[in-house]
Structures are given as structure tokens and as C-alpha cells.
Amino acid sequence: MASENIVHVTDSNFEQEVLKSSTPVLIDFWAPWCGPCKAIAPIVDELAAQYAGRLKVVKMNVDDNQSTPARYGVRGIPNLIIFKGGQVKEQIVGAVPRNHLVRAVDHALEA
Secondary structure, rough: OOOOOOEEEOOHHHHHHHHOOOOOOOEEEOOOOOHHHHHHHHHHHHHHHHHHOOOOEEEEEOOOOOHHHHHHOOOOEEEEEEEEEOEEEHHHHHHOOHHHHHHHHHHHHHH
């Protein structure tokens, strides 16, 4: 389902893969049973390819990893958070249009 540009993270490697990343990170909190998550997945894949080298794209299954989503207040999915320098820069809840995600990513990369 995910492209080669997407890393799957867990509670145990979240800090290393996301918070300590030298590039900004877009994390997609999702679950296999979530229809809107499946709907937005191709857009997330496209962004991973489009921003390769400038943005790290990761996914976390909220059913298998519960402490990290709880830590960041993830109550509804899909929930996408952009981190830069270990800090939350933007949080997007729900299946939003591609241009909404592109604007959020561009804003985080510029900041």
C-alpha cells in the first residue's frame, strides 16, 4: 500500500525517526479499518515522492501503537502532523484535499 518513500514507525522508534530527524517529517496516523485513511493514502504517497529528500513521510498504525498518538492528542484519524526540529508545526485531521496538504507542507518547509 505504501510507497518506497514512506517509513513505518512505531512507538519505540518514533523519537529517532521523527523527533530527531534532520528533515521535516509528515506523519500519517492511520488504521487499516479507516475508510478516510485509505482515501488519503494515495495523496500521502504522492507527497512522499514529490518532496523526497526535503520531507520525510512516515506512517503509524494507531491500533498497534497507542502511546504516541495519545501523546499528541490524536483522537480522530486520519490525523497528519508535520514536525520540524522535533516540534509540531501543523496538524491536519480528516481526509483533506491534496492542495490543503501541499500548502501545509510548503509552509512548514519555508518556516
